Amino acid sequence: MLKIVANKDSQKQAHVIVVGNEKGGSGKTTTTMHIITGLVKLGFDVGSIDIDARQQTLTRYFENRLHTTEKEHITLPTTEHYVIYKATGKKLIAEAEQDEHDRYMERLAFLSTRKDFIVVDTPGSDSFLSRLAHSHADTVITPINDSFVDFDVLAKVNGDTGEIVRPSVYAEMMWNQRMVRAQRAGNNKGIDWIVMRNRLSHLDAKNKRKVEEALDKLSKRVGFRIATGFSERVIYRELFLKGLTLLDLLDSETGVNVTISHIAARAEIRDLLYNLRIDSVTERLNEKSAEKKSSEAIAEPQAEPQQQIEQTAQNEENSPVYKAVG
Numbered sequence: 611m612l613k614i615v616a617n618k619d620s621q622k623q624a625h626v627i628v629v630g631n632e633k634g635g636s637g638k639t640t641t642t643m644h645i646i647t648g649l650v651k652l653g654f655d656v657g658s659i660d661i662d663a664r665q666q667t668l669t670r671y672f673e674n675r676l677h678t679t680e681k682e683h684i685t686l687p688t689t690e691h692y693v694i695y696k697a698t699g700k701k702l703i704a705e706a707e708q709d710e711h712d713r714y715m716e717r718l719a720f721l722s723t724r725k726d727f728i729v730v731d732t733p734g735s736d737s738f739l740s741r742l743a744h745s746h747a748d749t750v751i752t753p754i755n756d757s758f759v760d761f762d763v764l765a766k767v768n769g770d771t772g773e774i775v776r777p778s779v780y781a782e783m784m785w786n787q788r789m790v791r792a793q794r795a796g797n798n799k800g801i802d803w804i805v806m807r808n809r810l811s812h813l814d815a816k817n818k819r820k821v822e823e824a825l826d827k828l829s830k831r832v833g834f835r836i837a838t839g840f841s842e843r844v845i846y847r848e849l850f851l852k853g854l855t856l857l858d859l860l861d862s863e864t865g866v867n868v869t870i871s872h873i874a875a876r877a878e879i880r881d882l883l884y885n886l887r888i889d890s891v892t893e894r895l896n897e898k899s900a901e902k903k904s905s906e907a908i909a910e911p912q913a914e915p916q917q918q919i920e921q922t923a924q925n926e927e928n929s930p931v932y933k934a935v936g
C-alpha cells in the first residue's frame with residue numbers, strides 16, 4: 611500500500627474541499643468552478659482534482675477557459691489541475707480499488723504541501739473514488755437543487771406530514787466517511803459538511819419554505835450546516851462554453867455585458883465563501899471589502915431593490931448578455 615509521507619520542510623497543509631452529491635445535475639461542477647475562481651481571486655494557490663473521469667466536466671471547463679484566454683488575449687485565474695481515472699484492466703475489485711486509492715492519494719499528497727487549497731469535483735453517483743475523496747475532505751459542500759426530488763438522496767420524507775423518516779444514501783455515506791476519517795491515525799479534525807441550496811427560484815415561495823424546513827430538521831439530525839447558495843440564473847448554463855465564471859465577467863474584459871443580476875450573483879458567491887468559515891478566507895474577504903469601500907474608483911451600482919433583481923433574473927433570457935455569450 612502507498613504510504614503518504616508529509617514533507618517536513620514545508621509549512622503548508624492544503625485545506626481540502628470536496629464538492630459532492632450522489633444526485634446528478636445538482637450543480638457540483640458549477641459550484642466547484644466558482645469556488646475555485648473565488649479562492650484564486652483572493653490570492654490563494656489552488657490545486658484541483660476531477661474524479662468524475664467519465665464526464666470530466668470540470669476538466670472541459672478548464673479547457674474552454676484556456677481557449678478563451680488564447681482567443682480573447684486575456685489572463686484568467688486558474689489552478690494546477692488533475693484528473694484521476696478509474697482503474698482499468700484489473701481482474702479483482704480489490705486490485706482496482708487499491709490502484710485508484712494509490713493514484714488519488716499520490717496526487718493529494720503532491721498538491722497538499724504546495725497549495726493552500728485543493729478542490730475536488732466528484733461524480734453524481736456512488737463510487738470507491740468518491741467515498742475515498744469524501745473521507746479525506748476537511749470541508750464537503752453538497753449542492754442540492756431546491757426540490758424534494760434532490761432532497762431524497764439526503765433523507766426520506768413523509769409526504770403527508772413532511773417529517774423526516776430516515777436519512778438516505780448520501781447522508782449515510784457521509785456518516786460512514788466521517789467514521790473512516792475519525793479512525794485514521796494522526797487525524798485530529800472532522801469533516802465540516804455544508805449543504806448548499808442551488809437554483810433557488812424567485813417564484814415558488816411555498817416549495818422554498820418547505821425545503822428549508824426539511825433541511826433545517828435534517829441538519830440537526832445528521833450534522834451539516836446550511837448555506838444559501840445560488841439563485842436560478844440562465845447565465846450559469848452559458849458560461850461553461852467559454853470556461854468563464856461570474857467572477858470573471860465582473861473583473862475581466864471578457865466581452866460580456868454585466869447586468870445587475872450578475873452583481874447579485876457575485877454577492878451569493880461571496881456569501882458562500884464566507885460560509886466556508888475558514889479563517890484565512892474570511893480575512894481576505896474582509897480585506898477586499900475594506901479595500902473596495904475605501905476606493906472611490908471602483909464604483910459599483912448600489913444594491914437594487916429585491917423586486918428589481920428578481921425581475922432582471924426572470925428577463926435574463928432576453929437580455930443582451932444571454933445573446934453575447936451564446
Ligand SMILES: Nc1ncnc2c1ncn2[C@@H]1O[C@H](COP(=O)(O)OP(=O)(O)OP(=O)(O)O)[C@@H](O)[C@H]1O
Binds near residue numbers: 844
Ligand atoms: N444556479 C444555477 N442556475 C441555473 N443553472 C444552473 C445553476 N447551477 C447549475 N446549473 C446548470 O445545471 C446543470 C447541471 O449543473 P452541473 O453540471 O454543475 O451539475 P453536476 O452536479 O456537476 O452534474 P453531474 O452530476 O452530471 O456531474 C448545468 O447545465 C448547469 O449550467
Ligand SMILES: [Mg+2]
Binds near residue numbers: 639662665731
Ligand atoms: Mg459535474
